Amino acid sequence: MAYAATARGRSKLPDAERVRTAAVRVGLFLAVLAGLSGLWEGFRAFAEATGLRLGLFEANDRTMPHIHDIVGQLFEPSRRNGPLLIDVLWDAALFTAKEAAVGLVLGALFGFALGVLLAHSGLLQRGLLPYVVASQTVPILAVAPMVVVWGNPRLPPGLRDWGAVAVISAYLTFFPVTINTLRGLTSVDPRTIDLMRSYAASWWSVLWKLRVPAALPFIFAALKIAAPASVVGAIIGELPASIQSGLGGAILNFNQYYITSPPSLWATNLIAALLGITFFLTVVAAERVLVRRAPEHFA
Amino acid sequence: MRSRRWSLLVVLALVVAALALVGCGDDDDEATGTTDTTTDTIASGDLDQVTLQSKWVVQAQFAGYYAAKDQGYYEDEGLDVTIRPGGPQIVPEQVVLGGQAEFGIDWLDNLLATRDQGQNIVNIAQVFARSGMTEVTWKDSGLDEITDLRGKKVGVWINGNEHKLFAALTKNGLDPQNDVDVVAQPFNMDLLLNREVEAAAAMTYNELAQILETENPDTGELYTLDDLNVFRMSELGTGALEDGVFVTEEWIADEANQDIAKRFLKASFRGWIYCRDNPDACVDIVLDNGPTLGEGHQRWMMNEVNDLIWPSPDGIGIMDAESFDVTNQIATDYDIIKSAATEDAYRTDIAEAAVQELEDDGEDVNGDDWEKPEVEVTPGGE
Numbered sequence: 001m002a003y004a005a006t007a008r009g010r011s012k013l014p015d016a017e018r019v020r021t022a023a024v025r026v027g028l029f030l031a032v033l034a035g036l037s038g039l040w041e042g043f044r045a046f047a048e049a050t051g052l053r054l055g056l057f058e059a060n061d062r063t064m065p066h067i068h069d070i071v072g073q074l075f076e077p078s079r080r081n082g083p084l085l086i087d088v089l090w091d092a093a094l095f096t097a098k099e100a101a102v103g104l105v106l107g108a109l110f111g112f113a114l115g116v117l118l119a120h121s122g123l124l125q126r127g128l129l130p131y132v133v134a135s136q137t138v139p140i141l142a143v144a145p146m147v148v149v150w151g152n153p154r155l156p157p158g159l160r161d162w163g164a165v166a167v168i169s170a171y172l173t174f175f176p177v178t179i180n181t182l183r184g185l186t187s188v189d190p191r192t193i194d195l196m197r198s199y200a201a202s203w204w205s206v207l208w209k210l211r212v213p214a215a216l217p218f219i220f221a222a223l224k225i226a227a228p229a230s231v232v233g234a235i236i237g238e239l240p241a242s243i244q245s246g247l248g249g250a251i252l253n254f255n256q257y258y259i260t261s262p263p264s265l266w267a268t269n270l271i272a273a274l275l276g277i278t279f280f281l282t283v284v285a286a287e288r289v290l291v292r293r294a295p296e297h298f299a
Numbered sequence: 300m301r302s303r304r305w306s307l308l309v310v311l312a313l314v315v316a317a318l319a320l321v322g323c324g325d326d327d328d329e330a331t332g333t334t335d336t337t338t339d340t341i342a343s344g345d346l347d348q349v350t351l352q353s354k355w356v357v358q359a360q361f362a363g364y365y366a367a368k369d370q371g372y373y374e375d376e377g378l379d380v381t382i383r384p385g386g387p388q389i390v391p392e393q394v395v396l397g398g399q400a401e402f403g404i405d406w407l408d409n410l411l412a413t414r415d416q417g418q419n420i421v422n423i424a425q426v427f428a429r430s431g432m433t434e435v436t437w438k439d440s441g442l443d444e445i446t447d448l449r450g451k452k453v454g455v456w457i458n459g460n461e462h463k464l465f466a467a468l469t470k471n472g473l474d475p476q477n478d479v480d481v482v483a484q485p486f487n488m489d490l491l492l493n494r495e496v497e498a499a500a501a502m503t504y505n506e507l508a509q510i511l512e513t514e515n516p517d518t519g520e521l522y523t524l525d526d527l528n529v530f531r532m533s534e535l536g537t538g539a540l541e542d543g544v545f546v547t548e549e550w551i552a553d554e555a556n557q558d559i560a561k562r563f564l565k566a567s568f569r570g571w572i573y574c575r576d577n578p579d580a581c582v583d584i585v586l587d588n589g590p591t592l593g594e595g596h597q598r599w600m601m602n603e604v605n606d607l608i609w610p611s612p613d614g615i616g617i618m619d620a621e622s623f624d625v626t627n628q629i630a631t632d633y634d635i636i637k638s639a640a641t642e643d644a645y646r647t648d649i650a651e652a653a654v655q656e657l658e659d660d661g662e663d664v665n666g667d668d669w670e671k672p673e674v675e676v677t678p679g680g681e
Contacts, residue, residue, distance in 0.1 A: 060516065079592065080677070083590075091590070092590075239386045245590075249384075249591070257487070257593065257596065261680070
């Protein structure tokens with residue numbers, strides 16, 4: 001309960017101080033970004049000046065395009081008389097975002113349900129948990145084609161192809177949610193459960209009024225891992241699903257034509273990373289609303 | 300509590316914005332039809348719905364099929380065709396055998412290998428009459444003959460695409476296993492450009508152009524064919540046949556399906572004829588289906604692909620028995636198949652019927668007068 005008190009105290013901070021905290025964060029982010037860019041450019045300049053070679057690796061425009069070339073590429077036409085690359089990638093990112101968002105929701109719901117199931121039965125926990133773990137040791141590259149081959153013909157036409165990708169994405173996301181839900185639900189002080197029981201609270205009430213609120217910080221920690229993973233799953237899943245409209249298709253093509261335009265692939269990776277970060281931030285924002293007591297809020 | 304309500308609003312707004320964006324993305328996709336997954340919106344009950352599994356991603360290598368769809372040739376033949384692009388994890392034979400597509404495109408030697416494993420697929424049209432595979436070296440490396448590759452690092456795509464090169468090496472007295480250092484080549488030309496290999500596989504219509512579209516850092520100019528030695532498999536006598544259309548024997552046994560296949564080939568051939576006579580229009584069709592492709596590169600690819608099809612002395616798509624034998628011989632010699640394939644591996648009756656109907660319509664199915672135009676290389680393939 002001490003958490004709640006502190007949280008309330010924090011929300012009463014004057015607006016000026018909140019703005020200052022936000023400014024510091026943005027400044028820090030930009031400083032690190034500038035630092036990383038400096039390292040990239042610095043290494044390249046150093047390697048070029050000294051003729052440094054790491055094995056067969058040689059720093060040049062092909063292996064390490066300049067940061068400004070990568071960003072600049074986004075605002076070049078994707079081809080002669082074509083739309084800007086950023087427009088093409090924006091459409092691709094939206095397509096992938098749809099697959100990833102559906103995958104994340106599916107994975108989170110399934111992961112949560114499985115966590116609840118396992119938390120309430122020691123027998124199931126001992127029996128099923130090894131298989132849940134095993135499911136994550138099978139490479140997603142092996143799972144993805146199977147999902148497409150088996151799943152696609154069974155999907156209604158409107159969901160075909162991208163629906164299978166969402167399932168692949170869900171496969172990558174449910175695991176951390178299951179493990180953390182299980183951990184969170186069982187983290188409740190047994191005395192509080194005893195208290196609820198003494199009031200003749202039902203299993204359902206104990207779950208929703210006590211266990212789930214206690215598990216929420218754990219679940220959100222898992223969702224923060226799952227959100228970027230859902231984007232990765234969607235991108236990987238697009239390849240066996242024959243989807244060319246998303247970021248996976250763009251990465252494949254720019255990889256194929258890498259030597260003729262190296263910055264295009266890097267720019268696509270940049271957009272893919274931004275999409276993952278957007279998913280992460282969405283989870284963080286949802287957490288701020290739903291979990292007032294999360295310890296990481298006091299950082 | 301005021302701040303809490305405020306942040307709730309922000310999250311709600313974010314969710315609404317995200318949903319709206321996702322909705323927009325959906326609309327965009329349907330408008331441009333880039334995936335061919337939304338054909339159900341236009342499908343009508345009168346059309347036979349079939350799917351073609353392509354060997355690789357959308358590019359001018361498959362322009363004829365995209366043109367047939369775009370120009371309404373499939374619809375004219377009563378077909379609603381979905382073209383599924385391929386990719387690194389997609390094996391067309393498996394997709395067709397799995398029933399997810401009626402038609403597939405793959406190289407003939409791969410088809411023979413699949414048949415050799417007891418799977419009943421059959422080639423019904425050999426669209427590419429010649430092989431476009433080459434092995435290239437830098438001229439300044441002095442590797443001017445294929446025999447010079449002894450002891451060198453030789454890049455080639457593995458998993459079924461190395462047979463032609465291995466056949467060429469063997470024919471010239473080199474053992475692919477012991478006399479050269481075979482390097483698994485990724486599907487870009489990085490290794491050769493960085494000189495991590497001394498020779499690399501390149502299709503005339505794709506990778507060869509990628510080198511020419513790249514700037515030579517020493518001169519600041521694009522590389523030219525004068526910088527390269529190009530060993531063409533077709534000239535070395537080991538040009539196993541490439542892109543052809545196949546189906547399963549079970550599916551084609553049905554007479555109604557034979558009729559669908561004939562109509563499919565007729566419309567597809569008409570698409571290829573259109574691309575021979577209107578290469579620029581076909582490049583535009585390909586670009587519409589592949590938003591991340593470069594225009595200059597696709598223009599080159601269209602031209603080189605036409606060169607692999609035309610002229611077509613027997614009529615487009617009709618398997619030449621002699622070329623089949625060469626492919627069969629290579630496949631047998633390199634243990635791609637345990638026993639030589641028989642003529643059951645292909646049938647020409649359906650393609651012949653399709654070609655006959657096109658001739659009756661006054662189409663030129665041979666392209667004897669076609670002469671390969673010069674296509675300008677663009678920097679970066681733009």
